[in-house]
Amino acid sequence: MKDWMIYGANGYTGQLIARAAVQAGLRPRLAGRNAAQITALANELNVPFTVCRLDDEAELHQALQGMRLVLHCAGPFQETSAPMVRACLRLGVHYLDITGEIAVFEAIAQQDSAARQAGVMLMPGVGFDVVPSDCLSAYLARRLPGATELALAFRALGSISRGTAITMLTMAGQGCERRHGRLILTPPLRDVRTFDFGRGPQPCVSIPWGDVATAYYTTGIPNIKVFVAIPRRMLPWLGIVRTLLPILRPRPVRHILRAWFRRTLEGPDETTRRTGKSIIVGEVRDERGQRVMSRLVGPEGYALTVATALLIVQRVLNGQFAAGFHTPGGLYGPDLICEVPGVVHYDGENNLECI
Numbered sequence: 069m070k071d072w073m074i075y076g077a078n079g080y081t082g083q084l085i086a087r088a089a090v091q092a093g094l095r096p097r098l099a100g101r102n103a104a105q106i107t108a109l110a111n112e113l114n115v116p117f118t119v120c121r122l123d124d125e126a127e128l129h130q131a132l133q134g135m136r137l138v139l140h141c142a143g144p145f146q147e148t149s150a151p152m153v154r155a156c157l158r159l160g161v162h163y164l165d166i167t168g169e170i171a172v173f174e175a176i177a178q179q180d181s182a183a184r185q186a187g188v189m190l191m192p193g194v195g196f197d198v199v200p201s202d203c204l205s206a207y208l209a210r211r212l213p214g215a216t217e218l219a220l221a222f223r224a225l226g227s228i229s230r231g232t233a234i235t236m237l238t239m240a241g242q243g244c245e246r247r248h249g250r251l252i253l254t255p256p257l258r259d260v261r262t263f264d265f266g267r268g269p270q271p272c273v274s275i276p277w278g279d280v281a282t283a284y285y286t287t288g289i290p291n292i293k294v295f296v297a298i299p300r301r302m303l304p305w306l307g308i309v310r311t312l313l314p315i316l317r318p319r320p321v322r323h324i325l326r327a328w329f330r331r332t333l334e335g336p337d338e339t340t341r342r343t344g345k346s347i348i349v350g351e352v353r354d355e356r357g358q359r360v361m362s363r364l365v366g367p368e369g370y371a372l373t374v375a376t377a378l379l380i381v382q383r384v385l386n387g388q389f390a391a392g393f394h395t396p397g398g399l400y401g402p403d404l405i406c407e408v409p410g411v412v413h414y415d416g417e418n419n420l421e422c423i
């Protein structure tokens with residue numbers, strides 16, 4: 069039985085994954101709550117479909133009958149993952165998603181023993197965040213055994229989809245890092261430091277991305293921070309941005325911004341996805357002061373999400389899974405990301421010629 073489902077298949081990312089899956093000869097069942105869009109896409113791709121809501125348990129259970137795996141692409145996942153995970157555990161269906169949300173990783177990690185009992189694999193984060201960075205973290209932990217600090221920095225070139233913007237809104241106004249193994253809330257964008265993405269030091273600010281959760285499960289490193297590159301000209305404005313960010317937290321403000329994002333954001337076009345690049349720098353340190361860094365260069369973020377999600381779908385369908393909660397780099401090892409065409413690892417401080 070190789071039946072599997074993409075839920076949220078009509079969204080920007082779900083649709084990219086559905087199209088690429090069919091092109092790769094896979095035959096997903098497309099699902100989501102928007103009957104018109106799901107039906108149209110399934111008919112175009114000539115694949116089966118199901119229209120169902122997440123808040124109707126009976127309908128969801130019915131939709132999952134006979135499925136071996138769900139790739140959940142409907143976010144923000146803080147609003148959508150719990151009912152899908154519950155249904156997967158109940159019906160013995162493996163669960164993958166493309167979240168990058170710390171709270172979601174932590175909530176799903178809590179289901180580890182339930183998943184083991186059910187013989188189900190729960191692997192959130194099979195997209196751009198966290199597959200490449202999780203593999204990089206696992207790789208660095210192997211290069212410096214006993215590392216106590218991990219810092220990851222992302223430089224993703226290109227625009228973002230409305231779903232990503234809406235999801236980032238749920239994290240706005242708050243920072244998060246891991247200290248001595250525990251998640252600690254911090255003021256937003258608190259830390260500023262430079263990372264070298266291959267063309268000299270570039271300023272970066274700390275952000276609450278998923279690796280703060282997942283890299284700990286993958287590597288056991290107790291202190292973790294995640295950063296994103298910002299233009300140097302933004303540095304003088306950071307104080308004002310930090311002060312303004314908490315304004316985004318109240319529900320009515322988010323509501324207005326959500327509606328605006330829905331109307332105005334499209335996501336990167338085909339050319340951007342084909343030509344764009346993402347770069348991740350990882351650095352580990354140990355208590356003796358040793359420091360090791362590596363860079364990973366790969367395709368544009370959404371293109372990478374499609375590739376990594378389908379890579380892991382195929383692994384699970386081929387029987388390469390383990391019951392319980394798992395991270396991509398933790399289960400499949402650091403070399404998983406090397407299977408994605410266009411991904412290159414660099415060690416040391418040398419500048420990159422290829423960017």
Ligand SMILES: NC(=O)c1ccc[n+]([C@@H]2O[C@H](COP(=O)([O-])OP(=O)(O)OC[C@H]3O[C@@H](n4cnc5c(N)ncnc54)[C@H](OP(=O)(O)O)[C@@H]3O)[C@@H](O)[C@H]2O)c1
Nearest residue numbers: 076079080081102142143167168195196197229231232235
């Ligand atoms: N980790 C990564 O690297 C990565 C990469 C790409 C995307 N993502 C995440 O993936 C999510 C989707 O992004 P996107 O760009 O595809 O967004 P999108 O175009 O806005 O699509 C969102 C999808 O989720 C569905 N959805 C939302 N809330 C739902 C609910 N309560 N019940 C059922 N379906 C619901 C939508 O259905 P309707 O059309 O019916 O509203 C739509 O199918 C976001 O959370 C984004 O952050 C993560």
